[in-house]
Amino acid sequence: MNTIIQDILVFSTVLLAVAFIVKKYFYKKKNKKACGTDDCGCH
Numbered sequence: 001m002n003t004i005i006q007d008i009l010v011f012s013t014v015l016l017a018v019a020f021i022v023k024k025y026f027y028k029k030k031n032k033k034a035c036g037t038d039d040c041g042c043h
Helices: 002-026
Strands: none
Touching: none
């Protein structure tokens, strides 16, 4: 019984880690305008 719980916890942890890595490196938001010295209204 404990091995089933451990397997579920390990699988969910690995799934969350993979989802975090994919989100961090492959789904980056691309800013078309950079807020710099010109007043682009980002604030």
